[in-house]
Amino acid sequence: MAIFVDENTRVVVQGLTGTQGQFYGLRNRDYGTQVVAGTNPKKAGTDVDGIPIFATVADAVRETGANASFIIVPAAFCPAAIIEAAEAGIPFIVCVTEHIPAQEQARIYNYLKRYHPDVRLLGPNCAGILSPGKCNIGFTPTEVAKPGGPVGVISRSGTLAYQALYELTEAGIGQTTCVGIGGDPVPGTSFIDALAAFEKDPETKAIVLIGEIGGSAEEEAAEFIRDNVSKPVITYVAGVTAPPGKKMGHAGAIISGGKGTAQAKMDALRAVGAYVANNPTEIGGLILQPAYRAHKARLGRLLSFVRFHFMGVYRENFADRVLAEMMAPISDAGDNEFWDAFGRRFINLSYDEADRFCQYSREFMFTLLPREDIYLTLLPAKARRGVGQVGKDTVPARKMLEKLGFRYEGIIDPFDGGPHLHANTDDIPLVRATRKATLGKPAATSSCKGLAILSTLDGEGTFQAIQTPLVEQSDCVSIPKDAMAALGVGEGDEVAMTIIDPMPTLEQPAAGPKKRPARKKSTKKVAKTAEKTPTKTRRKNAG
Numbered sequence: 001m002a003i004f005v006d007e008n009t010r011v012v013v014q015g016l017t018g019t020q021g022q023f024y025g026l027r028n029r030d031y032g033t034q035v036v037a038g039t040n041p042k043k044a045g046t047d048v049d050g051i052p053i054f055a056t057v058a059d060a061v062r063e064t065g066a067n068a069s070f071i072i073v074p075a076a077f078c079p080a081a082i083i084e085a086a087e088a089g090i091p092f093i094v095c096v097t098e099h100i101p102a103q104e105q106a107r108i109y110n111y112l113k114r115y116h117p118d119v120r121l122l123g124p125n126c127a128g129i130l131s132p133g134k135c136n137i138g139f140t141p142t143e144v145a146k147p148g149g150p151v152g153v154i155s156r157s158g159t160l161a162y163q164a165l166y167e168l169t170e171a172g173i174g175q176t177t178c179v180g181i182g183g184d185p186v187p188g189t190s191f192i193d194a195l196a197a198f199e200k201d202p203e204t205k206a207i208v209l210i211g212e213i214g215g216s217a218e219e220e221a222a223e224f225i226r227d228n229v230s231k232p233v234i235t236y237v238a239g240v241t242a243p244p245g246k247k248m249g250h251a252g253a254i255i256s257g258g259k260g261t262a263q264a265k266m267d268a269l270r271a272v273g274a275y276v277a278n279n280p281t282e283i284g285g286l287i288l289q290p291a292y293r294a295h296k297a298r299l300g301r302l303l304s305f306v307r308f309h310f311m312g313v314y315r316e317n318f319a320d321r322v323l324a325e326m327m328a329p330i331s332d333a334g335d336n337e338f339w340d341a342f343g344r345r346f347i348n349l350s351y352d353e354a355d356r357f358c359q360y361s362r363e364f365m366f367t368l369l370p371r372e373d374i375y376l377t378l379l380p381a382k383a384r385r386g387v388g389q390v391g392k393d394t395v396p397a398r399k400m401l402e403k404l405g406f407r408y409e410g411i412i413d414p415f416d417g418g419p420h421l422h423a424n425t426d427d428i429p430l431v432r433a434t435r436k437a438t439l440g441k442p443a444a445t446s447s448c449k450g451l452a453i454l455s456t457l458d459g460e461g462t463f464q465a466i467q468t469p470l471v472e473q474s475d476c477v478s479i480p481k482d483a484m485a486a487l488g489v490g491e492g493d494e495v496a497m498t499i500i501d502p503m504p505t506l507e508q509p510a511a512g513p514k515k516r517p518a519r520k521k522s523t524k525k526v527a528k529t530a531e532k533t534p535t536k537t538r539r540k541n542a543g
Contacts, residue, residue: 002131002177003152003197003204004092004120005068009135012037012057012066012090014081015073016048024072024096024139025051031142033135036064057088070128070137071095078124079108086116094137095123095188105186112188121188127158127180130165140165140178148174150205152198154191156183156217160210160238163280168208176204183212191221199229206232210280211265213239218265226272233274237262263333278334279352301400302453305430305500306465308404309453312434313496315425322425324401328418329391338417341383343369354415369414388412388419404428405506429504437497439489440476447471451501454479456487464488467500 011028015021016038026049029035037060038048044055054060057069069085071078071093078097085093105124112119122129128138133147139158144166151173155161161180168175179194181187191209198204207229211218218237225233239262266276311318330336330351339351346368347354376384388408390398398421405428406421413420425431437454448469455465468483477497489495 001201001203002134003194003201004122004177004179005129005131005135005137007032007134008034009068009092009137010034010036010064010066011068011070011135011137012039012054012060012064012085013051013070013072014039014057014085015071016040016051017043017046017053018073021072022048025070028070028136028138031136032133033137035070036060036066057085057090061088061090066090068092068137069094071097071123073097075099075101079104082108082121083111086112086119091119093119093121093188094126094128095121096126096128096138097123098125098184100124100184102185105184109186109188120193122179123182123184123188125184126182126187127155127161129177129179130175131177132175138180140180144169145178146172146174149176149203150174151208152176152194152201152204152206153178153208153210154194154198155180155208155210156212157210157238160212160236160280164208164210164236167280176201183214185215187217191217192224195221195224195229195233199231204231206234209233209235209269209274211235211237211269213237213262213265219268222265222268222272222274225269225274233269234277235266235269235274236277236280237265237269238280266332278330279355300397302467304397304400305467305498306453306455308428308430309434309455309465309496309498310463311425311428312431312498313455313457315431315434318425320425322406322423322428324406324421324423325413326390326398326418326421327394328413328416329386329389330416336416337380337382337386339415341379342374342417343415346370351416383417387417390418394418404430427506429506430498430500433504434496434498437495438476439484439491439493439495440473440478441491442481442484443471443478445469445480448478448480450499452477453498453500454483454487455496456489456493458488470497 011033013021013025013035016025017040021038025035025038029051035051038051038053039055039057039060040053041055043053044059046053052064054063057066060066067090069090069092071081071085073081075097078095078100082093082095108121112121126138127140128136130136130138130140130142130145132142132145136142141162144162146169151168153161153164153168153175155164155178158180161178165175165178176198179189181189181191181194191211195207195209198207209221211221270276311322328336328338334352336351339354343354344350376387388410401421404423406423408419409422411420411422412418448471450470450472451467452470453465453467455463457463464487466483466487468479471478484490487495
């Protein structure tokens with residue numbers, strides 16, 4: 001289920017007759033949100049594309065049963081609009097307007113707490129709230145969202161919230177609700193309020209929290225997570241490179257007196273068990289990690305095995321060589337020595353900025369980076385030491401791939417210097433061992449003697465895979481009854497199967513990297529970069 005708003009939310013738009021109010025009000029309505037009314041004392045009795053206009057919010061509530069307000073009026077009129085909505089009995093108010101003075105925000109916040117404690121204000125200066133497939137109030141682009149959960153999103157930044165939704169959706173992960181709390185100094189709804197709501201929501205299984213420099217909201221959220229949140233929390237804090245004393249976008253985004261830095265916030269969140277992403281493009285790929293990294297079932301390893309199983313099932317759709325890009329070492333501040341020494345000389349972007357840009361276009365790197373050989377001796381020692389190396393979180397993935405026959409052949413990613421591991425597709429044991437099998441009668445778990453990945457593909461193209469114990473027989477395989485139910489199959493059905501215990505082995509040792517030539521002064525070349533368009537850095541669960 002969603003938090004704060006759902007398909008039953010009935011919205012009155014205060015400002016619907018204005019240009020911006022009409023654009024976003026109708027956009028919200030067209031998404032499926034129940035926009036039932038607008039207000040304007042001078043235009044009562046008219047309508048905007050069929051939505052009736054009332055003189056006051058109280059009239060709109062009485063006539064339409066509105067239970068939420070969308071305030072999109074100039075800053076000077078917002079305090080009065082918020083008070084009017086609260087006094088009309090609206091329990092949930094979304095104010096997207098920016099440039100409301102901080103003292104006015106504080107006055108309104110205290111007024112609501114004193115006289116209308118049951119009213120929730122979201123904002124001001126926020127992107128609004130979206131419960132995908134159910135209700136959208138505000139600016140959030142619904143095109144990047146996916147209904148159904150299981151992830152809840154909370155963000156001070158609107159644009160980074162949109163990117164988080166995009167990353168999750170691209171990874172096939174749905175969202176329950178995306179809450180934009182805004183970046184002003186006195187938000188009506190805090191991180192803690194949203195965290196508490198997501199913690200109580202049974203459909204939200206993980207939470208993405210996006211913060212930024214300034215204030216202490218992230219540190220306070222960290223304390224609340226430590227004491228009250230049982231669900232995995234994935235975080236990103238914007239503003240690592242922001243200079244002290246300079247406001248960055250939002251009124252609340254300012255480092256003052258050495259406090260409110262991105263690093264301090266990241267340290268606080270990391271200390272309570274939240275996973276801190278180095279950049280927002282990692283968010284979709286990190287959803288599994290925080291709670292399940294140490295799971296006894298080794299779920300990260302299982303996901304990798306399922307990928308190879310999938311390649312074995314649909315071998316004709318894959319090339320004869322497989323490339324695995326491994327993430328290079330990244331500092332706690334989100335920097336990469338190789339990029340700073342090499343790529344940044346040609347593309348004047350920070351590592352974080354370049355990584356984000358790659359999400360939308362890789363052509364700029366292909367165009368701007370040199371195609372000629374680059375000599376390692378031209379790079380600083382720190383950059384040279386990182387060539388072909390992986391970050392500490394990627395070491396297990398590299399070891400696993402090398403056991404499956406992948407080898408580093410001296411080719412690196414021109415973006416961060418991380419190694420490219422290669423293998424012949426047909427030499428990968430898990431690909432080679434994948435075959436079709438017919439299911440027999442259910443087997444008792446106690447009688448099973450091996451472990452396998454089994455999968456099905458239904459008529460709608462949905463691929464499902466499970467790891468299960470099994471018994472191999474001459475003409476069929478048998479698995480436990482609960483495994484058959486989980487996969488939705490029965491006796492006599494055909495499945496794809498890859499035995500992983502005992503693990504299939506390499507038929508022959510894979511060739512190691514070529515022997516390096518003797519070192520010659522000023523002629524040592526950096527490992528050659530890939531011939532094709534350079535790709536962006538892969539997430540930490542690569543492989």
